[in-house]
Amino acid sequence: xxxxxxxxxxxxxxxxxxxxxxxxxxxxxxxxxxxxxxxxxxxxxxxxxxxxxxxxxxxxxxxxxxxxxxxxxxxxxxxxxxxxxxxxxxxxxxxxxxxxxxx
Numbered sequence: 235x236x237x238x239x240x241x242x243x244x245x246x247x248x249x250x251x252x253x254x255x256x257x258x259x260x261x262x263x264x265x266x267x268x269x270x271x272x273x274x275x276x277x278x279x280x281x282x283x284x285x286x287x288x289x290x291x292x293x294x295x296x297x298x299x300x301x302x303x304x305x306x307x308x309x310x311x312x313x314x315x316x317x318x319x320x321x322x323x324x325x326x327x328x329x330x331x332x333x334x335x336x337x
Contacts, residue, residue: 246282246300246336265289276327279320297329302336 250270265287272284283298303310305317313321313333321331 246302274324274327277323279324281324281329295329296332297324298332298334300334300336306335 267286267288269284269286270282272281273279274281281297282300285296285298287294299321301313301317304314306313317333321333324331
């Protein structure tokens with residue numbers, strides 16, 4: 235499961251902008267915590283932006299993935315198998331996965 239934990243992550247301007255916007259909205263009164271480049275300890279996956287909201291009933295976690303062109307096949311619309319697998323496995327771990335294609 236930890237096949238990805240040793241891999242370096244690439245900086246992305248769009249990822250930084252998404253994280254910044256989430257941080258600004260969380261400061262505007264929301265109880266959402268924002269963490270950029272979060273590493274899931276169970277899978278080893280790197281999540282571009284993790285949004286976590288804790289309530290008395292429990293917590294909700296959103297995995298926001300900023301997918302650049304390397305996440306898609308040549309047609310530019312169809313996600314690669316590895317991208318689909320990551321989304322599916324993160325969902326099985328309990329995350330609400332929100333892909334944001336960078337086009």
